[in-house]
Amino acid sequence: MAADKTPLKLPKENLGVEDFLPLLGTDYVELYVGNAKQAAHYYRSAWGFQPLAYAGLETGLKDRVSYVLQQDKIKLVLTSPLKSGGDINKHIDAHGDGVKVIALWVDDARQSYIETVNRGAESYMEPRVRKDAEGEVVLSGIHTYGETVHVFVERKNYKGVFMPGFRNWDPLYKPSDLGLKYIDHMVGNVGWNEMDKWCQFYAKVMGFSQLVSFDDKDISTEYTALMSKVMSNGNGRIKFPINEPAEGRKKSQIEEYIEFYNGAGVQHMALATDNIIETVGSLKARGVEFLTVPSSYYEDVLDRVGKIDEDLAPLRELGILIDRDEEGYLLQIFTKPILDRPTMFIEIIQRKGAKSFGKGNFKALFEAIEREQESRGTL
Incomplete structure (x- = not known):
């Protein structure tokens, strides 16, 4: 070399x-x-x-x-x-x-x-x-x-x-793939009041534009909150949401991440699939653990998102979340941290036309994360 x-x-x-x-x-x-x-x-x-x-x-x-x-x-x-x-x-x-x-x-x-x-x-x-x-x-x-x-x-x-x-590298052991296609987006966690600084970095240095923003009214629960902006390059192939903590009654997941990661870093990768039911079912069978939402989430979800192609029963059984925007809908689910430190996790996402990031699921998702934080004693 x-x-x-x-x-x-x-x-x-x-x-x-x-x-x-x-x-x-x-x-x-x-x-x-x-x-x-x-x-x-x-x-x-x-x-x-x-x-x-x-x-x-x-x-x-x-x-x-x-x-x-x-x-x-x-x-x-x-x-x-x-x-x-x-x-x-x-x-x-x-x-x-x-x-x-x-x-x-x-x-x-x-x-x-x-x-x-x-x-x-x-x-x-x-x-x-x-x-x-x-x-x-x-x-x-x-x-x-x-x-x-x-x-x-x-x-x-x-x-x-x-x-x-x-x-x-061609070992004998090659378990079958699970239908993951490409990286949909990668999320960075940064410190207090640093989100705009890094969004400006991507705009000025790399020519990205802001796709969407979420404030603490969008991403909050009774206890915690965060702010987020999504930066995207010109052709939309690279999307980087940037999160920062926001004031809440207890320690947010972003604060927990920064404490255990010792600074800013990549919070999660969102991996796309064309069949989230098959992919997530196979991942669970292989031992991957996901966040869960209460069964009540599914009682009115179709009233919120409208008609979807999939049967609701397997989505409910697997804990897959649903959201809709002007372009269509998406299906998504998040693992628990895949490392011993409560830092990085992975999102599985299937887009059925939607170009958004699941705003309608934020409250249910963050409450699920808070339940995990409480079990770790870090909420």
Whole structure:
């Protein structure tokens, strides 16, 4: 694996160009974890991710090991340190397992870096080229909230398994996939009064626009509240809701997250499916635990959302929530935290035309989260 680390000059003449950061989609999400081998087993066994690529001692890496898993368009990279000390260890010590990299697929990683750094982004990685016999991948990166980073990935000249430095990973154990298709959105939790700062960052630095906002009147219960704004890139393929705490009688889920994560970070990934009943049924059968809402939720839900294609009985049995907007409706459900710290969880979502985020479900969802917080003694 060869890397070109020639310093880049940053021309300033193109700052006003519209759509200055065209994004093709989410390339991968990298989590720093305490034990990548065991985490990879979990995401294969419970979630149906398929083994794709591996890098470690056998490929010449001395300080870390990474397993790459894929399900349709979703790629997860699970990375653990091989030695004590170092940045990965510090990240895990501070945050527990968590998302470090949200990698974005681009046509030109050099230009993506120039455009974002010129607009005020802090550099994480100057453009570098990784090469092997299968071609080359260009990478660059910038910092965002907390210790989360965006890496721009240009892979148009690469035909290998993942990227240079990785080899094919093809173990015998391959549980079937569960119908997960792509990352619908990824949610970041930030500290008190930091939501607007980071929304402005995505607007100014990356050209995103605000899709929708929710205040503490929308997202509140008797005890807790939060604020949220959803930022989206031009083609709508990348959507980042940003949450901050709001004043409430007790500690909100955002405050709990920030306390245990030790700062801002990715709260959850929303993974899309075309058949949420089959997907969630299979996930439950494999041991994934979801938040539950009272059965009374379903007594008047169809009065609120109108006619849907699905029978209500399996949705009620699985605890799947329903909401509608002007474009259609959606079905969604949220896991309990998938880590020992009450930090990251996963949402499963099926869109039947709706482009919103389930505003009508917020109260039932947050009351379910509060019940979990109370059981942990952190409400």
